[in-house]
Amino acid sequence: MAHVAVPGAGPARWSWLLLSFTRRELATRYVGSAWGFAWSLLHPLAQLAIFAFVFSQIFRVAVPEGYGGASYVAFVAVALWPWIMFSEGLSRAMGSIGANAGLIRKVAFPHRLLVYSALLACCAIHLVGYVAVLLVLKATGTPISLLGLPVALVLLIPYMLLAAGLGAFLAALQTLLRDVEHVVQVVLMVLFYASPILYPASLIPRAFDAWVRYNPLAWYSERMREILLKGSGLVMGDLWWAAACVAVFAAGLWFFNRLSPSFEDFL
Amino acid sequence: MPETAPLVCLAGVTKDYPKVSTGGDRLRTLAGLLFRRKELPHFRALEDVSLEVLRGQSVGVIGENGAGKSTLLKIIAGVVRPTRGSVRVDGRVGALLELGSGFHPEYTGRENIHLSSALMGLSRGDTQANLQRIVEFADIGAHIDEPVKHYSSGMVVRLGFAVATVMNPELLITDEVLAVGDESFQKKCVAWLERYLADGGTLLLCSHSMFHIQTLCRRTVWIHQGRVRMEGPSFDVTREYLTHHQERTAAERKAAQAHAASVGVMRLEDAWLERPDGMRESTYRRGETLVLQATAFEPDDRPPVLLFGVVRVDGTAVYGSHSNENGFVPARLQRTRFAWAVSFDHLSLLPGKYIMRVHVLDPEGLRLYDTVEREFVVTGDTRDYGVVELAHRWLPGKDAEGEPRAAAASHL
Numbered sequence: 001m002a003h004v005a006v007p008g009a010g011p012a013r014w015s016w017l018l019l020s021f022t023r024r025e026l027a028t029r030y031v032g033s034a035w036g037f038a039w040s041l042l043h044p045l046a047q048l049a050i051f052a053f054v055f056s057q058i059f060r061v062a063v064p065e066g067y068g069g070a071s072y073v074a075f076v077a078v079a080l081w082p083w084i085m086f087s088e089g090l091s092r093a094m095g096s097i098g099a100n101a102g103l104i105r106k107v108a109f110p111h112r113l114l115v116y117s118a119l120l121a122c123c124a125i126h127l128v129g130y131v132a133v134l135l136v137l138k139a140t141g142t143p144i145s146l147l148g149l150p151v152a153l154v155l156l157i158p159y160m161l162l163a164a165g166l167g168a169f170l171a172a173l174q175t176l177l178r179d180v181e182h183v184v185q186v187v188l189m190v191l192f193y194a195s196p197i198l199y200p201a202s203l204i205p206r207a208f209d210a211w212v213r214y215n216p217l218a219w220y221s222e223r224m225r226e227i228l229l230k231g232s233g234l235v236m237g238d239l240w241w242a243a244a245c246v247a248v249f250a251a252g253l254w255f256f257n258r259l260s261p262s263f264e265d266f267l
Numbered sequence: 268m269p270e271t272a273p274l275v276c277l278a279g280v281t282k283d284y285p286k287v288s289t290g291g292d293r294l295r296t297l298a299g300l301l302f303r304r305k306e307l308p309h310f311r312a313l314e315d316v317s318l319e320v321l322r323g324q325s326v327g328v329i330g331e332n333g334a335g336k337s338t339l340l341k342i343i344a345g346v347v348r349p350t351r352g353s354v355r356v357d358g359r360v361g362a363l364l365e366l367g368s369g370f371h372p373e374y375t376g377r378e379n380i381h382l383s384s385a386l387m388g389l390s391r392g393d394t395q396a397n398l399q400r401i402v403e404f405a406d407i408g409a410h411i412d413e414p415v416k417h418y419s420s421g422m423v424v425r426l427g428f429a430v431a432t433v434m435n436p437e438l439l440i441t442d443e444v445l446a447v448g449d450e451s452f453q454k455k456c457v458a459w460l461e462r463y464l465a466d467g468g469t470l471l472l473c474s475h476s477m478f479h480i481q482t483l484c485r486r487t488v489w490i491h492q493g494r495v496r497m498e499g500p501s502f503d504v505t506r507e508y509l510t511h512h513q514e515r516t517a518a519e520r521k522a523a524q525a526h527a528a529s530v531g532v533m534r535l536e537d538a539w540l541e542r543p544d545g546m547r548e549s550t551y552r553r554g555e556t557l558v559l560q561a562t563a564f565e566p567d568d569r570p571p572v573l574l575f576g577v578v579r580v581d582g583t584a585v586y587g588s589h590s591n592e593n594g595f596v597p598a599r600l601q602r603t604r605f606a607w608a609v610s611f612d613h614l615s616l617l618p619g620k621y622i623m624r625v626h627v628l629d630p631e632g633l634r635l636y637d638t639v640e641r642e643f644v645v646t647g648d649t650r651d652y653g654v655v656e657l658a659h660r661w662l663p664g665k666d667a668e669g670e671p672r673a674a675a676a677s678h679l
Contacts, residue, residue, distance in 0.1 A: 013388050020385040024371055106365040107386050108345035176287075176297045255301075261348035262300055264341070265284050266293075 014110060021117035025092075026124065041129040044084050048133075051076050051198055064200050067229045074142040078228050079197045079221040081130035082156060085123055086163045086217070087188045092118040093167025094184060097175050101267040111260045112253065115168045123160055127153075134228065145231040152227050155238060158245035159220050165245070165252030172259040175266050197221050216241060272357070274438055274469050275320040275343055280352035282338050283309035312338040314493045315352070322358075322437070325470040327484030327501055329477070329508055335493040336473045337442055340364060343471065344440050358469075361387060361436030363444045366427025372416035376407065376426050379415055383430045397433040404455075405429035424448050428456055439463065440471045445479055457482065477505045481581055506580055506620065513640060520639075531566040534637040536604070538562075538625040543610070551614055553647035553656075559609040562600065563627045563637075570597050571636075572628040573607045580620040580642070585654050587624075591632050615656040616645045 030036030055061045056072040063075045070078075096118040097104065097111065104111060131149070138144040174180040195217035196204065204212055212218045219241055226232040285296045286308040295308070313335045320326050330336045341347040342354055344362035370379045380401055384394040402411055405425045407418075415423065424447040431439070439460075445453050460483055464470055474480055480487055480501055487504040489497040497504050524534060538561040541547045551557050565571050576587030590597065590607060597605040623641045628634060 013390065016391050017385040020382045024374075024382055027374070028371070102365075103386070104346075106346065106362075108360075108362065109386060173297075176293050176300075177290075179290075259297075259300055262285075264347050266287060 014113060017109060018113045018117055018120075021113055022120045022124070025117050025121035029121075029125070037125075040125045041132070044081060044126065044129055045133070047084075048073065048077055048080055051080070055198060061199065064202060067200075067225060068143040068231075070142050070229050074137050074144070074229070075200075075225065076198055077133050077137060078224050081126055081133065082159060082220060082224055083192065083195075083197050083217065085126045085130075085156070086159060086220075087192065088126070089119040089122040089160065089163045090167045090170070091184065091188070092122050093164060094170040094174055094181065096167075097171045097263060098267070104263050104267055111263060112168060112256060115164065115171055115256070119160065119164050119167060123156075127156075142229075144228055148227040148231055151234060152224055155220065155223060155227065155234070158238075158242035159216070161249040162216060162245040165249030167252070168249075168256035169252035172256045172263075175259065175263050191217060195221060200225075216245065272322050273319045274322045274324075274356065274358050275318065275471075276353075276355040277316060277318040277343070278353045280313060280316045280318075280339075280342060280349045280354060281311065282313040282335075282342060282347065283311050283350040285309050309350075311493055313342070313349070313490075316490075316493075316495055317352075318488060318495070318498075320438070320469060320471065322469055323464075323467050324486060325464050325472065325484045327480035327487035327504075328471060328473040328490060329475070329480060329487060329505065330490035330496075334490045336490050337364070339490060340440050340442050340471060340473055343438075356438065358437030359388070359435075360438045360440065361431060361434050362440040363428065363431050364440070364442045366424045366431075366444050366447075370415045370423065370427075373414055375414055376405070376411040376418070376422075377402070379426065380430055383427065384433070387430060387434050389434055393433070400433055401426075401429045404432050404459075406452075420447055421449055421452070425452055428452075432459055436468070438469045438471065442473045443475065445474065445476065477509065478582055480505055502581070509580060510642075513642070532636065533565050533571060533627060533629065534563065535625060535627045535639045536562045536564050538623075538639045538641060540623060540641055540643050549642065550644045550646060553616065553618060553645055553649065554613055557611045557614050557643070559611070559623060559625065559641075560606070561608075561625050561627075561639075562604060562606045563597075565603055565605060565630075568603050569630045570599070570605050571630055572632040573597065574626040574628060574635075575609060576624040576626075577616070578622050578624060579654055580622060583654060585616070585621070589628070589632065614645060617649055617651055617654060617656060618645050618647045619654075620644050 029040055033039060035042075052073045055076075061072060063070060063072050067075060093115045096114040100114050103109075103114075134144050134149065138146065170180055170184060194211070195215060196212070197217070201212050201218055201222050219237070223232075223238065285292070287293045287296055292308055316335075316339060318326075318339075328336050328339065338347060340362070341364060342349050343356060344360055344364060345356070346362070346364065370383060374382075377398075380398060381394055384397075384401075385391075389397075405411065405422075405428075407422050407425055410418065410422060411426075415426075418426075424444065428444060428448070441460075445456055448456065457479065460470060460472075464483070470483065472480065472483055484501045486499065487501040488495055489504050489508050497507055538559065539547050540549060541558050541560060542551075543556045543558060559575060561573055563571055563573070572589055572591045574587065574589040577585040579585060595607075597607045600606050621643055623643060625639045625641070626635050627637045629636065
């Protein structure tokens with residue numbers, strides 16, 4: 001028989017579709033541009049250059065003791081890429097349903113794959129950039145702990161699950177309420193400056209202690225520095241945060257799956 | 268697998284689309300969805316539709332634009348969840364609701380095949396193994412390696428359908444996919460669908476082409492304003508559907524005629540079918556004589572050209588001719604009014620339902636001004652096949668060997 005059998009709705013079928021979505025997501029960023037992939041890597045580099053110039057040359061912020069004598073560039077870079085993965089991944093995951101409205105209206109498939117693929121593509125691009133920057137920093141004399149690199153990558157998993165959970169929640173909400181997108185952009189900008197990414201958590205006034213303690217962005221930024229610059233291993237707090245992230249992911253996905261059959265009504 | 272097992276079973280399916288024109292509506296709907304409250308502002312796309320499709324059946328879905336056909340197919344395909352009612356589909360579904368919907372405009376056709384087939388549920392290996400067959404079926408030549416954004420809509424459809432041909436769904440759902448392709452590609456698709464059905468496949472075909480419905484589907488469902496208006500053998504349902512449209516067109520025509528009279532445009536005043544004795548009639552026995560009578564208004568008082576065409580109710584053209592063929596001049600009833608009659612002696616049409624189309628053209632026979640249709644039925648018993656009886660004689664035959672080849676050639 002010339003025909004092929006179509007596998008059932010098993011995980012094998014969807015994993016291939018997820019891979020295809022992710023590939024397409026990646027390709028949309030470089031198709032038609034001469035430098036292609038390089039732009040995705042250059043963007044965070046430019047951000048880093050601006051922050052480095054403004055804060056170390058103009059405001060002359062000094063990196064506090066205890067970060068192994070890392071330069072301000074290294075200090076920011078270590079926390080900047082995880083933040084970009086989180087914020088860009090969140091935004092793209094949120095927009096993935098609207099961006100694929102045509103598909104959702106015409107083809108039956110699990111819509112969450114779109115959220116995952118948006119996030120996966122984002123992580124793939126920025127992980128390449130992150131590792132490259134860390135290696136360059138290491139080569140130029142910053143004491144990056146190479147042993148810490150796999151630990152940092154493990155730590156990124158719950159962080160990205162948090163982004164996926166929030167992204168799924170917001171994507172579903174965004175489908176019904178178009179205002180969500182605008183609110184999220186503002187919130188992300190506030191979060192960026194309100195979290196210890198450009199500065200150490202120790203500089204935050206005591207009055208905002210709770211904010212630092214219960215802000216996952218603060219936690220993961222600080223932890224990335226501790227692991228990569230100080231050579232710290234995993235601690236108990238990582239487990240709690242991982243549990244919290246998984247819980248957010250599950251809740252976000254529950255909300256998404258609850259509304260997902262109705263997406264077609266609103267797109 | 269028993270032939271009679273229902274593959275699709277819909278019971279009392281209702282689909283409401285939420286009305287979300289204002290922000291408040293959206294918030295209310297969101298709350299309703301989360302807390303499973305009913306009664307939200309909505310409009311009803313489908314109401315209480317029950318349908319059963321047996322394994323190996325081919326079912327057509329017809330109806331006007333906006334009747335709910337696409338919503339019905341989407342519900343069966345699993346793209347839309349019904350508001351009420353149950354849907355059961357026991358098999359792999361291949362849905363072609365819109366060909367090429369998974370295509371990325373910047374990708375080449377070849378690259379798009381991968382994502383498109385992944386969406387249809389093909390594995391990576393299956394796609395690789397069948398890539399060549401997909402490319403051959405699409406038959407768009409070197410364009411396969413160009414970005415899809417440079418494709419014509421017909422080419423996109425070709426590629427989309429080609430991807431579908433390599434999967435082997437138990438149920439294939441197609442929504443008006445044949446309409447865009449050109450003649451030869453349509454034929455190719457119809458041939459493929461016929462083979463798919465012959466191999467035991469089940470088909471749900473939505474189309475506005477009664478021809479496709481009649482050739483491919485044994486049963487047809489007519490969806491009208493969200494409800495099943497009629498269900499049965501394709502021929503019966505399509506005939507009723509066409510009649511319904513004729514009646515609607517006739518009502519619109521009356522209004523248009525009144526308008527045409529007021530502005531003085533050439534038009535057919537009336538056309539009717541009658542017996543030689545002048546009795547108006549719409550049913551004729553085979554072999555009887557049918558007379559077509561027509562009167563027309565021509566504001567410049569010049570004799571217009573009349574054109575008639577006989578078609579079978581399914582749209583098959585039987586015969587047509589026009590009055591300036593041999594310089595025929597119609598009767599001038601009075602100033603600006605003309606009349607024709609066409610007598611069809613010994614009607615040789617086989618029993619069935621037919622339509623007499625009458626058109627009026629300007630005196631030069633160039634521009635068509637008006638059209639009127641009259642339906643008629645030919646009755647009689649026959650064991651012949653086709654549309655019309657051709658004059659023929661039966662003779663005793665002979666052996667092909669008996670005639671020398673040279674002699675046969677010399678006749679040519």
